[in-house]
Amino acid sequence: xxxxxxxxxxxxxxxxxxxxxxxxxxxxxxxxxxxxxxxxxxxxxxxxxxxxxxxxxxxxxxxxxxxxxxxxxxxxxxxxxxxxxxxxxxxxxxxxxxxxxxxxxxxxxxxxxxxxxxxxxxxxxxxxxxxxxxxxxxxxxxxxxxxxxxxxxxxxxxxxxxxxxxxxxxxxxxxxxxxxxxxxxxxxxxxxxxxxxxxxxxxxxxxxxxxxxxxxxxxxxxxxxxxxxxxxxxxxxxxxxxxxxxxxxxxxxxxxxxxxxxxxxxxxxxxxxxxxxxxxxxxxxxxxxxxxxxxxxxxxxxxxxxxxxxxxxxxxxxxxxxxxxxxxxxxxxxxxxxxxxxxxxxxxxxxxxxxxxxxxxxxxxxxxxxxxxxxxxxxxxxxxxxxxxxxxxxxxxxxxxxxxxxxxxxxxxxxxxxxxxxxxxxxxxxxxxxxxxxxxxxxxxxxxxxxxxxxxxxxxxxxxxxxxxxxxxxxxxxxxxxxxxxxxxxxxxxxxxxxxxxxxxxxxxxxxxxxxxxxxxxxxxxxxxxxxxxxxxxxxxxxxxxxxxxxxxxxxxxxxxxxxxxxxxxxxxxxxxxxxxxxxxxxxxxxxxxxxxxxxxxxxxxxxxxxxxxxxxxxxxxxxxxxxxxxxxxxxxxxxxxxxxxxxxxxxxxxxxxxxxxxxxxxxxxxxxxxxxxxxxxxxxxxxxxxxxxxxxxxx
Numbered sequence: 046x047x048x049x050x051x052x053x054x055x056x057x058x059x060x061x062x063x064x065x066x067x068x069x070x071x072x073x074x075x076x077x078x079x080x081x082x083x084x085x086x087x088x089x090x091x092x093x094x095x096x097x098x099x100x101x102x103x104x105x106x107x108x109x110x111x112x113x114x115x116x117x118x119x120x121x122x123x124x125x126x127x128x129x130x131x132x133x134x135x136x137x138x139x140x141x142x143x144x145x146x147x148x149x150x151x152x153x154x155x156x157x158x159x160x161x162x163x164x165x166x167x168x169x170x171x172x173x174x175x176x177x178x179x180x181x182x183x184x185x186x187x188x189x190x191x192x193x194x195x196x197x198x199x200x201x202x203x204x205x206x207x208x209x210x211x212x213x214x215x216x217x218x219x220x221x222x223x224x225x226x227x228x229x230x231x232x233x234x235x236x237x238x239x240x241x242x243x244x245x246x247x248x249x250x251x252x253x254x255x256x257x258x259x260x261x262x263x264x265x266x267x268x269x270x271x272x273x274x275x276x277x278x279x280x281x282x283x284x285x286x287x288x289x290x291x292x293x294x295x296x297x298x299x300x301x302x303x304x305x306x307x308x309x310x311x312x313x314x315x316x317x318x319x320x321x322x323x324x325x326x327x328x329x330x331x332x333x334x335x336x337x338x339x340x341x342x343x344x345x346x347x348x349x350x351x352x353x354x355x356x357x358x359x360x361x362x363x364x365x366x367x368x369x370x371x372x373x374x375x376x377x378x379x380x381x382x383x384x385x386x387x388x389x390x391x392x393x394x395x396x397x398x399x400x401x402x403x404x405x406x407x408x409x410x411x412x413x414x415x416x417x418x419x420x421x422x423x424x425x426x427x428x429x430x431x432x433x434x435x436x437x438x439x440x441x442x443x444x445x446x447x448x449x450x451x452x453x454x455x456x457x458x459x460x461x462x463x464x465x466x467x468x469x470x471x472x473x474x475x476x477x478x479x480x481x482x483x484x485x486x487x488x489x490x491x492x493x494x495x496x497x498x499x500x501x502x503x504x505x506x507x508x509x510x511x512x513x514x515x516x517x518x519x520x521x522x523x524x525x526x527x528x529x530x531x532x533x534x535x536x537x538x539x540x541x542x543x544x545x546x547x548x549x550x551x552x553x554x555x556x557x558x559x560x561x562x563x564x565x566x567x568x569x570x571x572x573x574x575x576x577x578x579x580x581x582x583x584x585x586x587x588x589x590x591x592x593x594x595x596x597x598x599x600x601x602x603x604x605x606x607x608x609x610x611x612x613x614x615x616x617x618x619x620x621x622x623x624x625x626x627x628x629x630x631x632x633x634x635x636x637x638x639x640x641x642x643x644x645x646x647x648x649x650x651x652x653x654x655x656x657x658x659x660x661x662x663x664x665x666x667x668x669x670x671x672x673x674x675x676x677x678x679x680x681x682x683x684x685x686x687x688x689x690x691x692x693x694x695x696x697x698x699x700x701x702x703x704x705x706x707x708x709x710x711x712x713x714x715x716x717x718x719x720x721x722x723x724x725x726x727x728x729x730x731x732x733x734x735x736x737x738x739x740x741x742x743x744x745x
Contacts, residue, residue, distance in 0.1 A: 105346060106292060109289060110408070113410035114408075114494060116493075122487055122507055123507060123509075123510075125507055126524075126678070127505075127680060128487060128507065131483050131679070138434025139435050141186075141187060141190075147473070150163045162217075165221035167473065167477040169230055169233035172191060173481050174480025175187060177484035177488055194237070205260055206260025206261075207257070211225055218636070228273065228277035232287075251295065258291065261306075261307075279311075280333065282337060283336065284307055285304060285343050286343050288304050288307065304347050305347070315341055318356045321363075326380065326383050327381060327382065327456065328381055329380070330380060330381075331381055338357060338398075354409065367383065373420035379457045380456040384605065386739040387442050387453070389455050390440060393479075396479055402417055402418040403418060403485060410579070412577055413557070415554055419503055424731050428730060428734060429441045430479060432681070432682055436466040439459070440464050443738045445464070446706065447646070448645070450465055451704070452704075453704055454706075462637045465630075467638045467640065467642065469638040490503050490505055490523075491511065496549075497513055499511050501523060502554045506524060507523045519538075519541065520541075528616045529688060531598045533596070534592070537587065550582065552579055553581075553582070553594055559615075560597065561573055562576065562594065598615030601613050607741070609710060612692065614668065619728065619729060620736035621733075621737040622686075622727065622733070624646050625683060625735055626647075649696060650707065650737055651697050652696060653743035655743060656743065666690050686729055689727065696718065697711055697719075
């Protein structure tokens with residue numbers, strides 16, 4: 046059953062409401078199946094009920110809430126174009142060789158391989174990104190690196206269900222090995238085992254997790270989540286989602302009892318929002334926030350009280366107002382630290398918030414979450430990891446005028462290395478955890494839908510193999526340079542049945558930043574759709590059928606700290622193009638790795654945008670697109686940036702360097718500009734290292 050607005054399109058609100066109805070959708074389909082002719086001049090029409098229509102993929106089992114989107118098996122979605130290049134760089138970079146780059150922790154001594162070394166989160170962090178990368182690329186070498194971690198975890202399980210490292214050791218520099226029983230690192234391993242089952246259907250995982258969850262149900266009353274550390278309380282949602290995942294496979298009632306218990310013992314993000322904690326600084330660790338904010342929505346599947354959805358929505362509103370940064374993140378270095386554009390944003394928080402948004406999208410179908418996910422993926426993530434995927438920044442700054450070793454005004458300091466590019470610079474958690482970002486983003490580009498269709502919910506070049514209609518396998522390609530282009534082409538490459546055709550609905554998200562999208566089917570312009578809706582195209586599909594989705598991108602503005610203005614276009618944020626001078630600096634006998642890279646420039650950065658009518662910015666801004674660079678296999682650096690926006694600006698002499706950062710942000714409107722108007726060049730934020738992304742406004 047589809048709920049449609051007057052244009053025959055699922056609105057964001059109605060889409061969410063429709064899927065909150067807690068009933069067995071497959072039963073409805075078997076009784077009466079509505080096929081939707083969306084727009085295209087067609088009217089909604091009932092047809093004969095289809096016989097023997099079954100769910101192609103497992104949705105939530107009763108009494109859990111039916112999800113509007115269903116994750117596909119790992120390996121179903123293959124990256125293409127620039128996204129494949131990104132994953133190949135991961136394979137050839139740090140992700141594929143952490144055991145040699147970081148042998149102290151990732152080598153044979155690791156406790157998750159049975160050794161006496163690191164017993165805590167860093168080893169599982171690496172595998173949580175390496176495993177999906179290995180199976181998405183179908184890479185034998187990477188799979189071979191993963192397998193020992195899987196096998197040791199399975200073999201470590203005791204008769205009572207406990208698994209993993211079980212012996213504490215005396216402290217040793219650079220290792221975390223004195224808290225082996227902590228619940229938290231096992232939550233990461235549960236995610237790993239879920240993904241492994243998704244890719245391989247290894248039944249050992251079901252038996253293993255069933256035993257462990259029985260152990261948790263028996264043990265948590267005496268040794269609750271916070272018994273060994275507070276981390277498990279804040280991150281219990283990763284444990285909880287694994288419990289629901291197993292319940293959907295086995296239906297064992299004790300898992301729902303465990304779900305309630307985990308929720309009760311976890312940190313209450315609903316109470317946090319209601320107290321106004323997100324309106325103040327230093328109230329929560331930035332990564333705990335990124336991971337834990339999904340807990341109310343994970344639990345909402347079991348308890349459909351609207352307060353859980355409401356709390357998360359209000360939480361994001363508070364984050365945006367009091368701590369928000371233009372690239373989709375927030376000031377958190379490591380504690381939550383306000384919205385000054387020189388505050389840091391931790392890389393771990395970026396990849397964890399992406400994963401949280403991916404799970405919340407699946408449960409709610411909410412377009413806001415999908416838009417936010419793309420904002421982080423296309424802005425924050427590319428800039429914080431080097432092009433060769435060998436080094437990273439622990440923190441990034443929205444206004445970042447020099448990347449040097451220096452003690453800045455961050456909550457945490459690691460001998461001034463926090464924004465330099467290195468392996469272990471800052472703190473080594475991010476070097477261990479950064480690997481999950483792009484593989485999991487790839488895994489969540491496409492979802493199955495309860496109407497036996499398929500949904501493209503976030504966009505990047507890819508190819509998906511999935512079952513649709515009455516259990517028919519299809520291959521669909523998504524050809525695009527998005528987000529560097531506004532056109533996305535979907536082509537049915539294969540229909541694997543006797544008739545070579547199949548009827549199913551194709552769901553397409555229309556981002557809220559898009560005022561009016563166009564859908565073209567087989568060369569014919571069929572429908573114009575406002576942003577913030579789900580387009581559902583239901584028809585009989587055959588090989589080479591094509592859908593073109595055109596998402597016009599207009600230049601727009603957003604307002605941030607001290608009334609500063611950021612220039613945006615589509616899902617991309619734009620920042621000042623500043624010449625970058627990279628220099629390698631060696632470190633001797635340092636816990637921060639063998640070397641780091643600093644980045645500086647002699648060019649001016651202290652510009653204010655000349656005052657303009659915000660409503661007319663799309664006419665005022667001069668956009669130029671280099672079609673050759675747009676087709677680049679790797680557009681994510683200054684040299685290859687395919688889009689430039691020219692704006693009028695003036696220098697602000699009183700806006701100077703402070704503590705090797707952009708000094709205090711001038712309040713807008715700023716009267717301190719001097720000299721003639723100049724034309725400055727902005728490029729996509731994700732292509733920059735040095736930048737100004739929040740600009741003061743000055744007079745003409």
